[in-house]
Amino acid sequence: MTTTVLPALEPQAPPPAEEAAPPSGRRPGAPGTPAPPPPARPGLALTGFALCVLAALLIGFAANLTVVGHLQHSRDQQTAYADLREQLALGTAPVGQRTYDDKPLAMGAPVALLRVPSLKLREVVAEGTTSGVLMSGPGHRRDTPLPGQAGTSVIMGRQWGYGSPFLSIGKLPRGAEIELTTGQGKAVYEVVGVRRPGDRLPAALGQGQGRLTLMTATGGPYTPSGVLRVDARLKTPVQPNPPRYVRSGWIAPSEEALSGERGAWLAVFLWSQGLLLAALLVVWAHRAWGRWQAWITGVPVLAALGIATAGAATRLLPNLL
Template sequence: MAVLISPPSAPAPQAGARRPAGRGGGAPPAARPGLALAGAALCVLAAVLLGFAANLTVVGHLKHERDQQVSYDELRKQLAEGTAPVGGRDVEGKPLALGAPVALLDIPELGVHEVVGEGTTSGVLMSGPGHRRDTPLPGQAGTAVIMGRLWGYGSPFAGLDRLPVNATFTVMTGQGKAEYRVTGSRRAGDALPVAADPTKGRLTLITATGPAYTPSGVLRVDAELTSPVQPSPPRDRRSGWIGTAEEALKGDSGAWLAVFLWTQALFLAALLAAWAQRVWGHWQAWICAVPVLAALGLACAGAITRLLPNLL
């Protein structure tokens, strides 16, 4: 008679003993949320750093070129229609928006051909040179001021320190072409120029000085108007009546809200990427996540760049 022998049963687990990790196990479940948060934070940091470097180099220059083309088309249309601004307000009497095109600056000695926007905040100067809003427009009586970046976003004023005395350049506005002759340049500590005749015109071009992307001072190039002075309509802002963000080497504190919102969106996208990696798989998740993280990283870094000095 055959005897059936059953296999020995596995011993019952002792109380308090841990079950070994099985397939797909690894870290205890309680540790996974912490790892996901750490991974998301690293993704955010990497996206912001890469976006920051791109904004100040390739992407920033591409943005500058695109914005310049759009502004040039708009200014050219306004000049043809006779609606280009000649003061601080447009043809409908509304204050000019920040970044609105107001002039076309041509400096043959430096190969500069740039549309000038209204205002000198860091955001405006990402698109090109900016006109300081508490000064007259070029071609009018008084001292007009135009600021431009030294290194980032097209670096339109990168060679301003090489502009020689007696060099000539022009600025086209809604009142026609204004011609200027350079009279000198100055840095911190240099003597101020002789006070300008209020009935004559002068223009000061301003940019930063110092090593790449680390501005340490301000360079001012003065020029006198050699063409006829144009009428000056009343301006809404008197000299000195501008916000701190429009002064030389100042950042735009109003960008903090944008930085906060873009950072939150980037962190949420990184968490979703970590979750998708567990559900879909490694490659599937990151093929979808990388473009989103890159776009949000660029947007976040662009907002952070607005906090930096406007002449950088």
């Protein structure tokens, strides 16, 4: 019997281990495999945050000095007119630096109704001339007598912002009438001239005479460069002057012409903190929810906080702006 000897088999190397397949069963890079999300880049998030804050502030400033500011002025004027009308009817309208019950007159309290027929202007005049008071309309300088009384009464108003009540007073011709109604009655003034920076001062008043000076800014839109004054002499009989507790010059620097209100810094700080927090949340929502969801929910909040922050910051700007 013939014995067949089989050749010895050489040991074979074990096959290479298969790479771990992804849970989907596809190899990385195989066709149809979704690409992994790109890593988050802190630079883009920081840029988006800065753009959110900047856009909200720019929109806020533009709105406050135009549409929103004019709407605020109109609302405040309606409220002040209703208050002054009621006080005149009840005989409690202020006639000096104190109220009818002998309390100091509050800043922003209505004191007179101003009418300029040739300009079709009707504005309620409030007590005080800070930037915040002049957002609601013209303001009476506290260290001067009220209209209709002996001496020079000074009323300031904005040129462009917040209703721009005194935008056209520089066009008043000589002889135009200005009417003011206070708790003492109606006083009528006649314009005697318009003064710009460098013009001569009017002659000093005699005993028992009255004068009105309207003040606003000169220069281009929202770029005040000086003070424009309209002088008018009192035509109606002079009304009695109550005792004055705030003498000439006894006012804060923020009540002078073209001054800002330094006390507004606290409001600016608080509103800006809210704006920064809202911008951070919008950037987070953009990554967590998606672009459109973040903007739909975030834009109204950012716009409201931007308007509030810019409104507080506007009080730091010149009061005749």
